[in-house]
Amino acid sequence: MTVGSTPPAGSDAGKSYDEIPYATLSHYFTHPDRLATVGTLFGLLPPPVESCRVLELGCAGGGNLIPMAYALPGGQFVGIDLSPVQIEQGQKYIDMLKLSNICLVCQDLIDFAPGQATFDYILVHGVFSWIPPRLQEQVFEICRQSLTANGVAYISYNVLPGWTMEQALRQIMLFHIRQENQPLQRFQKALELLDFLAKEASAAGDETYRDRLRKTIQRMRKYADANYQYWIHEYLEEFNTPFYFSQVVEMADRHAMQYLADSDLPTMYTHDLSDESRQFLEKHTQTWVEREQYLDFLRNRMFRRSLFCRQEAALTRQPGLAQLARLNVVSRILPVDYQVSTVDDSPMVFEVTKEDILTFHDPVQKTALVYLAEQLPRPVPFSELAQATRARLPAGYPQDQAASAEEIARVLFMIHTFYPSLINFNTWVPPSIWEVNPQPTASAVARLLAATSNPVTNLIHRRVDLEKHNRYLLWCLNGERSQAELVDMLETAWREGRIPIPYLKPGCEPQTAREAISAQVAFQLKDFAGLHLLVA
Numbered sequence: 114m115t116v117g118s119t120p121p122a123g124s125d126a127g128k129s130y131d132e133i134p135y136a137t138l139s140h141y142f143t144h145p146d147r148l149a150t151v152g153t154l155f156g157l158l159p160p161p162v163e164s165c166r167v168l169e170l171g172c173a174g175g176g177n178l179i180p181m182a183y184a185l186p187g188g189q190f191v192g193i194d195l196s197p198v199q200i201e202q203g204q205k206y207i208d209m210l211k212l213s214n215i216c217l218v219c220q221d222l223i224d225f226a227p228g229q230a231t232f233d234y235i236l237v238h239g240v241f242s243w244i245p246p247r248l249q250e251q252v253f254e255i256c257r258q259s260l261t262a263n264g265v266a267y268i269s270y271n272v273l274p275g276w277t278m279e280q281a282l283r284q285i286m287l288f289h290i291r292q293e294n295q296p297l298q299r300f301q302k303a304l305e306l307l308d309f310l311a312k313e314a315s316a317a318g319d320e321t322y323r324d325r326l327r328k329t330i331q332r333m334r335k336y337a338d339a340n341y342q343y344w345i346h347e348y349l350e351e352f353n354t355p356f357y358f359s360q361v362v363e364m365a366d367r368h369a370m371q372y373l374a375d376s377d378l379p380t381m382y383t384h385d386l387s388d389e390s391r392q393f394l395e396k397h398t399q400t401w402v403e404r405e406q407y408l409d410f411l412r413n414r415m416f417r418r419s420l421f422c423r424q425e426a427a428l429t430r431q432p433g434l435a436q437l438a439r440l441n442v443v444s445r446i447l448p449v450d451y452q453v454s455t456v457d458d459s460p461m462v463f464e465v466t467k468e469d470i471l472t473f474h475d476p477v478q479k480t481a482l483v484y485l486a487e488q489l490p491r492p493v494p495f496s497e498l499a500q501a502t503r504a505r506l507p508a509g510y511p512q513d514q515a516a517s518a519e520e521i522a523r524v525l526f527m528i529h530t531f532y533p534s535l536i537n538f539n540t541w542v543p544p545s546i547w548e549v550n551p552q553p554t555a556s557a558v559a560r561l562l563a564a565t566s567n568p569v570t571n572l573i574h575r576r577v578d579l580e581k582h583n584r585y586l587l588w589c590l591n592g593e594r595s596q597a598e599l600v601d602m603l604e605t606a607w608r609e610g611r612i613p614i615p616y617l618k619p620g621c622e623p624q625t626a627r628e629a630i631s632a633q634v635a636f637q638l639k640d641f642a643g644l645h646l647l648v649a
């Protein structure tokens with residue numbers, strides 16, 4: 114075997130995932146609502162997520178698909194994966210949750226008949242780079258033939274030039290472990306080589322090589338410590354092909370699919386670039402694909418989450434009011450002082466980060482932002498926002514209603530471009546409740562995950578990291594326990610040494626402990642509500 118040739122070990126993809134199952138988690142950017150939202154912004158009319166049909170290729174143990182199926186009971190979900198062990202694991206969770214709208218199938222995707230059934234959203238996360246070329250073509254063929262007219266496909270993959278050093282190190286490691294067959298021994302031996310290289314590489318004096326190597330190894334080492342299953346499959350599998358973005362778009366084109374956008378929308382924005390860079394892009398790129406390609410050159414991007422749709426779909430590249438009017442808005446930009454008048458042009462300051470503020474004078478802008486702040490965390494349909502804004506302004510102001518909706522759209526896009534985490538657009542209202550009931554009920558998926566692992570997945574498909582005592586509290590929320598009973602349970606678990614509570618000092622007086630736990634439970638329940646973890 115030479116460096117860079119395909120290694121003999123681990124050549125059966127399904128088997129390698131049976132031996133070391135993947136730590137199967139949710140991926141926010143694959144959620145149908147993300148795909149529908151980005152699709153809507155760029156002019157598609159994607160099918161409503163509440164009743165969508167979703168296919169996931171390489172679904173592993175269903176960690177991504179199961180929380181979606183739970184939060185979207187009107188949808189239908191199909192996952193396929195080559196590994197029977199992972200499919201079995203996923204099925205156990207489905208049975209525990211009694212979900213009837215999801216089906217996991219153990220199947221090689223080469224045997225999947227494109228077009229036999231159709232889907233509104235097709236998800237391929239962490240698979241495309243890790244399969245041989247003929248299966249990559251098959252992925253696009255399935256997307257082409259199985260996607261409904263306005264459907265959206267999500268495909269993620271490793272990207273060049275960002276993955277260049279990783280690619281070299283992967284090949285170096287595969288050469289070093291070429292005689293080893295046992296996955297954990299391959300892992301250990303590969304890590305030993307990395308440690309050796311980080312210390313000794315380029316004793317001969319090529320400082321640039323040594324520095325790049327060290328930085329890359331440092332990053333790879335961190336992943337290995339955090340999640341060795343991920344690491345083994347990422348770096349030591351038979352296939353891992355990084356692509357230039359434009360190569361993937363070309364492949365899509367051969368299957369009559371077109372690039373829609375990045376599921377992580379703000380990665381497409383360029384406000385973080387220098388004026389020179391923006392001028393360069395202006396001068397040297399004609400199309401969006403070219404622009405995105407040059408952005409990878411500038412940013413050395415390593416991973417992409419690309420969305421595709423059918424080639425015949427008409428897209429717009431300038432999202433505006435017509436698109437926003439179909440979406441809901443969640444805004445986390447809060448006024449510093451709610452008493453400032455919104456009906457004249459006095460300055461109103463909004464906090465955007467701990468160090469940053471924005472000041473608005475325009476009554477339409479101020480009124481809309483205050484309305485959104487009051488509704489937080491409820492997603493507000495844009496039409497409601499426009500109507501509520503007009504209703505709060507003095508009669509006859511503004512004279513032109515369409516202009517006021519335009520103004521609201523303009524300010525929301527502006528804030529989203531510069532502070533994407535503060536303004537979120539979406540197409541659905543998740544089944545979360547934001548008030549704490551006397552006997553609160555947590556999402557069944559989150560409760561199940563809280564019993565065994567961290568993070569948990571919330572109802573909008575975000576991963577939420579919780580400390581052990583808060584995971585225990587979440588697990589206790591079965592809709593039958595009052596707050597006093599929840600405090601009892603947590604206190605008992607702490608006294609018996611089952612659950613550590615970091616805010617209680619050792620030897621804490623019983624009365625003091627009880628009061629502290631009561632206060633924290635009340636606070637934490639509100640936090641759970643804000644984090645989309647409660648359903649009743």
Ligand SMILES: C[S@@+](CC[C@H](N)C(=O)[O-])C[C@H]1O[C@@H](n2cnc3c(N)ncnc32)[C@H](O)[C@@H]1O
Pocket residue numbers: 126127130135136137138170171172173174177193194195196199220221222223237238239240243244248346
């Ligand atoms: C890196 S894992 C990603 C799993 C999951 N999508 C995620 O990101 O959490 C790749 C998955 O693809 C599956 N896989 C690989 N080759 C496959 C094939 N030919 N047909 C179906 N599944 C395959 C593996 O079994 C594995 O579960």
